[in-house]
Amino acid sequence: MTATADRAASALERYEAVIGIEIHCQLRTVSKMFCSCSTQYDGAPPNTHTCPTCLGLPGALPVMNKAAVEHVIATGLAIEGQIPARTQWERKNYFYPDLPKGYQISQYAIPLAAHGRLPIETSAGPFVVDITRAHLEEDTAKLAHGEAPSANGYRTTLVDFNRSGAPLMEIVTEPCIRTAEQARRYAEELQLLLRAIGVSDADMERGQMRVEANVSLRPRGTEPFGTRVEVKNMNSFRAVERAIAYEVDRQAAALDAGEPLTMETRGWDDGRQATYHMRSKETSEDYRYFPEPDLPPLRVDQAWIDGIRARVPELPAARRARYAATGITPYDAAVIVADPGMTLAFEAISAAGPDLPAKEVANFVTGPHARLAKAAGLNGRGTAGASDPESIAAILAAIASGRVGRPIGRDLLDRHLADGTPAADLLATVASTISDEGALLAHIDAVIAANPRAAADFRAGKPVVGFFVGQVMRATGGAADASRVTELVRQRLGTEA
Ligand SMILES: [Zn+2]
Known part of the structure; x- marks a missing residue:
């Protein structure tokens, strides 16, 4: 245990940690979510897997990827969730350079799967994580920030649209997790499950599975939630556990000292083994969700669900x-x-x-x-x-x-x-x-000569043949046929008797 984990454990005697996990997974499909561009862009030059739809050009129309929808339904079934008969697509409006449309097509009111659960094993015994929802959306483009200012004094940022529009599944838990270990075990078990049902490669180092945690503390025995901090940039399971333990320790120290905590997003610095302030979240974002007018509602009938259930391994x-x-x-x-x-x-x-x-x-x-x-x-x-x-x-x-x-x-x-x-x-x-019987007999005779008491036991009718066979097998380094050795041992001991 690290010193931080030690202190986090002692903080948990006074405070209860309230932890919810959000995981984004890239789905394993041939093409993107709403266009036919290939998702095999790993290692490809930037902006080579693009079209008007995933570049967000005006007038381009989205077409739904059925395989991606089926992956989320399969995940919903694997976590024992409920699949609604009808769901819809919504626009989540916000501005960022990696999102040229100014909105992300996502699901808000009715997720494709809801009310699931995932049992896990921890060092303190079994635990069940309640899963609020799993929904489908499109990924954003990727920004590459330049290190040094360019000649005109501006820092440059490059945009690669290869990832833009790749199918993404978001899985959100209830704030039911209480320890950093439970959070890590949940992420590990979910990765196994996603790989087993073949919906995602879920490689954290490659960004195919991105884990975010909401962490707050409340004094033991009290109900109201404390001030929530969002933790990002955890690129391994170990980082998930350490970052949450660090947050528990940091927040407990602040509460002990009577210092107020602020709603903020913090990143995990693996080198320093500490979280750091990224941005404050004074107000909750208003994404002005509204139904996506370019896509029809999505109907999921029982026969479709049954067909997918039959394929879940x-x-x-x-x-x-x-x-x-x-x-x-x-x-x-x-x-x-x-x-x-x-x-x-x-x-x-x-x-x-x-x-x-x-x-x-x-x-x-x-x-x-x-x-x-x-x-x-x-x-x-x-x-x-x-x-x-x-x-x-x-x-x-x-x-x-x-x-x-x-x-x-x-x-x-x-x-x-x-x-x-x-x-x-x-x-x-x-x-x-x-196969050289003479050599084998020499081994057997040597073993019998070296173990006169066992030989006497054999003649007294005791079941010691196995002992001799074992000794001979050892003496020959196992290079003997055990049943032939058994035969010869019996013969040898019998003749001597
Ligand atoms: Zn495209």
């Missing part, structure tokens, strides 16, 4: 519960489900080896497989190495049955992951090293 929470029920730890289940690459591998290997102990598969996926994926820089975006699930399952089965010892088995896995050599070929090389 298993959600992360259900998947974690299913994995945990196979006998792996809840921790391993959470680690695997949090990483799409590990999830893919776990599913594929389990399918290829249905009789494999789940723990064996989980250990491989979170161990050698994860290390290789990390080294390859996959960051959860794919499965590692030139591996095929059938080969992995075959090697894991050979380990689980004792046919090859763990050290040899791990070596086989590494060799398979490195160059994709099929399991059959790898296991054949192991089998060929033990």
Whole structure:
């Protein structure tokens, strides 16, 4: 725990934090929200993915993107929200250089999804975040502010319209969150959910998922809300938790000292690990929302909703519960489900080896497989190495049955992951090293000679064959066929008797 987090925790003994989260997500669609420009503008030169509609030129007409609407409905269903039968588009009026129309097409009166919930796990136990609404809108252009003044003394700001008009979903929670950890866990779980249902890549570093928090404090046991501060520019989950903890600490110190807090927007400075004043919010903005005259109301019938519901895949929470029920730890289940690459591998290997102990598969996926994926820089975006699930399952089965010892088995896995050599070929090389019966008998005799008491136990009828087999497997580095060793051990001990 950092010093700030420590102080925030102690502040929470006197004050209750009231936290609401707003998250903007770029939706994964082929084209923009109201025109046919491509959304694949990452890395493209500025202003190359534009048309009269997303440049906001007069007279250009918007045409609704059905896939984006379906993404928000799918999200609404995944958070157990309500989808209205009829909704509408509204103009949110404000002036800013990244919005040449002077208004953003959004939803105000009737969001596409409302009254949802997202259960999360925290270090203090389970918690349910109540979600007020999820609505659809268009993104703005992107401003690039020049560093130095130009020759005429003005600072220049460049506008890139590639992002302008990209479909954006805004998800707003009730002010029901009470700790910085709950806020971070909520954002993490929402990202997992959005990725699982395929509606957004939700990469925070790339600005595809932007988290804002409204934070205020009130003395414990009181109802009225305190002065609210909006926190922006948190570019990672860790930043979300630290920025909120910082705000709780800062606001508690001000309240303790009798200093008034002001309504303001603050940014998070990751370098200084502190929030800073961006602008004051003395008055609430009046966006003069009114219905968008260029778009018809949006009707959502039950058949459409049912069709989308049928396509919503298993959600992360259900998947974690299913994995945990196979006998792996809840921790391993959470680690695997949090990483799409590990999830893919776990599913594929389990399918290829249905009789494999789940723990064996989980250990491989979170161990050698994860290390290789990390080294390859996959960051959860794919499965590692030139591996095929059938080969992995075959090697894991050979380990689980004792046919090859763990050290040899791990070596086989590494060799398979490195160059994709099929399991059959790898296991054949192991089998060929033990086919020399004379060498195997020498190992067995040595083990029996070194363990006279266990040998006596065997002759007294005690079940100690497994002990000898284990010793021989260890002595051969696992390069022996366990069932053949068992046979030979029985023979050897029997002949001596
Ligand atoms: Zn366009």
